[in-house]
């Protein structure tokens with residue numbers, strides 16, 4: 215195994231943090247993440263060298279914008295599952311009254327906290343080590359993290375491809391049962407999963423991608439917002455020139471997005487259970 219091979223799934227957090235550091239140094243940067251270089255550490259640049267950074271850069275900006283949009287539309291809690299080395303509470307204008315929860319594997323959480331000591335976040339940040347594939351531990355964490363919130367948003371950025379389909383199904387069911395309004399994620403359909411495993415090959419080491427499915431995989435969730443990575447990358451001049459034509463495609467791609475086996479992008483899903491609860495409350499208060 216070389217320095218540029220992922221040793222474990224948490225190395226992928228150093229990998230994407232290195233991309234954010236490189237983007238932040240551009241004069242036309244789509245975002246500024248001043249902590250990214252420190253968090254990526256010496257391994258981050260080695261993992262990043264020779265791999266394409268534009269899909270990560272573009273998804274970061276799409277998710278930044280969609281989080282701020284959710285906060286403008288009543289989101290009162292953010293729960294970042296598999297937060298890795300994400301620093302949005304430090305670099306985005308998150309209102310001070312927002313509680314922002316972060317969960318990741320214990321070693322990653324400890325590594326990040328050791329480097330963030332002394333840094334000040336814009337909102338209250340609560341860090342809890344959780345293995346999201348342990349459904350009992352996840353449900354317990356969500357009960358704590360959603361307490362007192364009316365419109366909680368869960369973010370799983372860069373997580374699902376590393377899980378097995380059964381683990382994603384179980385995660386989806388736990389989230390659906392919790393009082394969660396929105397679930398935001400980067401989404402990869404089956405053709406994209408295959409392409410990434412071929413392109414990155416041995417680089418991924420033990421962190422080979424395992425999950426990619428059409429969006430109708432997520433039972434009990436409906437699509438609330440969808441932004442194509444290819445389209446945004448072309449618009450922002452981040453993808454290779456041969457892909458610039460993607461700027462002309464609709465955000466939802468061609469054909470029904472729910473069943474697309476080719477699409478990749480950022481989506482915000484709405485919990486059908488939450489919608490039903492809200493409709494019932496409206497009916498009660500109207501009587």
Ligand SMILES: C[S@@+](CC[C@H](N)C(=O)[O-])C[C@H]1O[C@@H](n2cnc3c(N)ncnc32)[C@H](O)[C@@H]1O
Nearest residue numbers: 224226227296297298318319345346347371372
């Ligand atoms: C590609 S990184 C993404 C990190 C961050 N969300 C971002 O976009 O910068 C994947 C993250 O998933 C975390 N992860 C993988 N499996 C996990 C699990 N079972 N429970 C909690 N976190 C997990 C890793 O530790 C790592 O931080």
